[in-house]
Amino acid sequence: MPRTDRSTSSSDRPDRPDRPDANTRILAGFRILLGALWISNLGWKEPPEFGALKNFTSLAVSHPVWSPYSSLVENVILPNFTPFGWFTLLAEAALGAFLLIGLGTRFWALVGAAMSVAITLSVIKAPHEWPWAYYLMIGAHLAVFASAAGRTWGLDGLVRPVLESRQGRVAKLLRKAV
């Protein structure tokens, strides 16, 4: 059986085989929504104090989920919070931007899943939190990874044909990211 291309290029319109079908458009919209989610949450992670982010991160210590992670937050992250705050701001800005525009989508979806795991380990035992929101965030990023949702309505659809025409390790590695 031929391997199915995950490029989301299948069509439900035989007259326009180059047009993505409804399913791939929904997945592309879902990717854009995830990008907007990260960008929307940058508003409360601002320097110099990163106060709200610090309170949020401290929940991993006051309401521990997994003791090794709690210990990491208490002994490494909280005492060095300013560099951590800048890292979080820049990483989430990049994550939101790349998912929104659909560039390197599969790579950034994995980054988003990893960051969602870290958030999950920080907050799910805190009062007034709904753990399923964070489980769904992890699942959403894995769905975007699996469907390579940047190839429709995203820059991956432009970059991938160029990468496919190139040889070499770097091109091969980059092809896996898009």
Place this chain on the structure above:
Amino acid sequence: MDELPDRIARTQLTVGVVAVIVGLLGYWVSRDAAFSAGPGAIIFEDVELRTTSYNRLGALLTIGFGAMGIVAGTTRMAMLGLIGGVGFGLLALQPLLQWRSGTENLLAASGRNIGWSLAMALGLAVPALLARAITARSDKIDA
């Protein structure tokens, strides 16, 4: 299937149109705010969407750089999109530099503007760089 240069032009046009619409919304919501100082006004704040923040200067720059994307897409001058992309890149850097230096936020931008401007920068610059790479490759083959 559409040729890659067609898709590059269409991508720059689409990104440019989206940027101009957001810039116009930003200008509309910030019409009563200071021209070039904070605090700015947030688009769709009324409905709790918490999107990007603008004063009129920030909104006008967004419209200008977005318009470069529209012109790049319609005239197929992809490198014009690169200029718009660099402009959005500078808009992404602006709040970071002003926070770092502790100076006034000239464009009333928030953390959300960093992610948004970076996305627009990529959306205009990457297609321009792809167009240049394709042209260079064709020239090499012709030679």
